[in-house]
Amino acid sequence: MFSRVLVANRGEIAVRIVRALHELGIEAVAVYSTADADALHVHLAERSVCVGPPAAAESYLRIPNIVAAAQTTGCEAIHPGYGFLAENPAFVHACEENGLVFIGPPAEVMERMGDKVRAKEEMRAAGVPLVPGSDGTADLEGLRRAAIEAGFPVLLKAASGGGGKGMRRVSTDEELEDAFVAAAAEAEAAFGDGSLYLEKAVALARHVEIQVLCDTHGAVLTLGERECSIQRRHQKLIEESPSAALDPATREEMEAAVERACTTIGYRNAGTFEFLLGPGGGFHFIEVNCRLQVEHPVSELVTGLDIVREQVRIAAGEGLELVGRAPRRGHAIEIRINAEDPARAFAPAPGTVTRFRPPLGAGVRVDTATSEGNEVTPYYDSLIAKIIVWDETRPAAISRALRALSELEVEGIPTTRELAIDVLESAPFRGGDYSTSTLAELQDRLPSLSPS
Secondary structure, three states: OOOEEEEOOOHHHHHHHHHHHHHOOOEEEEEEEHHHOOOHHHHHOOEEEEEEOOOHHHOOOOHHHHHHHHHHOOOOEEEOOOOOOOOOHHHHHHHHHOOOEEOOOOHHHHHHHHOHHHHHHHHHHOOOOEOOEOOOOOOHHHHHHHHHHHOOOEEEEEOOOOOOOOOEEEOOHHHHHHHHHHHHHHHHHHHOOOOEEEEEOOOOOEEEEEEEEEOOOOOEEEEEEEEEEEEEOOEEEEEEEOOOOOOHHHHHHHHHHHHHHHHHHOOOEEEEEEEEEOOOOOEEEEEEEOOOOOOHHHHHHHHOOOHHHHHHHHHOOOOOOOOEEOOOOOEEEEEEEEOEEHHHOOEEOOEEOOEEEOOOOOOEEEEEOOOOOOEEOOOOOOEEEEEEEEEOOHHHHHHHHHHHHHHOEEEOOOOOHHHHHHHHHOHHHHOOOOOOOHHHHOOOOOHHHOOO
16 A cells, blocks of 8 residues: 555545545645645645646646656655546656556556547447447538438537537537537637537436446446436536436446446546436446546445545555445435536636535535635636535435535635525426436526526
8 A cells, every 4th residue: 555645636626535545544745836825635635745826737737747746755656636637648657657656547548538439439349328420520521411310409529528618519400510610619729639529419318427446456346326417518516326317227237338348448446437318218328537526425425435545445456345336325415516606607706705614414524625714716616615415315315405505604705505405496306307408497497597
């Protein structure tokens, strides 16, 4: 096992990883930008290193700075968390070239799965169902032929993309050219690659993902699904497990498909396979996230496993104690509290948090790095806290989530708290009958989305 690990991240996920390292008896080294000099993860770690000015491109994304911080503090490994360098194969290579263990999947797997077109080809080889669409990337005319064959509406997607960037929904042939130009330009700006592919837009689809752990000895453990359909502009807001849309047979079919895929592609460490679930129950592969997910606590609460600790153990060469399907119990829900103004199209809302009182009580977990007096800067992600609840049944978990949100106090900046309450109280969510379009459909009926 490692004795000292560098945490190449900030905010709540850096705090989460530092705590997991301490529970394993491992020293933690934090990195920080000058904007984060007084951040919680810096105070919790045994050592800390400033890696640059506030802009992420000059600090958290500077590979030489991160590697140098690990070397000068005598670290044996680096945990990337999520975002920043977590899915950057060049960073994995840099770690390896400097004698550091990267706590995550191999660079070669990351490169293949980061190429969305190649990932689909490998999933097809593993017998994983795919969304109908283009056979790889194509020019405008090639995508037009694929769209006509698949049938409108369709989605244009960036081959090197993620997080909704370089993506456009196209309802008619007349819209295709403008959408192609806009999506290609956005993809080029975000990823340095403007190539696009096309998929059929599945109507009333649900976004369901499977969490997996794979060790270096070939063992695979699936931890069930997370339902992530409450989202805006492809950004998740509320997640839960298990999904109300899955029956046991479909759940096992999905997990078996993921297990086959992991064996086929040689996956290692933690990862998430994302799917669209159609109204008829059929599921289609979207992408692999070769990293820890923001919503990983949902799976932790229903399985009792600590995914971060398992990541570290796997990276240290230890085998999984469980294989196949992880046991599960009860129901978990995660609500992301973002520094955003839902009534102003979710505009970022940087500022000073003048009051912060997280909820407490049985079955409530709060992952955060926020405290009173903290400055929410415009440099980084707007997530300020995750409220995660567990209870024996879904109705009880919803009630517990509403209780927790009613106790949460955040003042000084707008947040998505009221929106979360509106969604949890809505008929589609309470009934478990919702899709990725539900939030947009509720737009005119949720008080938190009405301009004041």
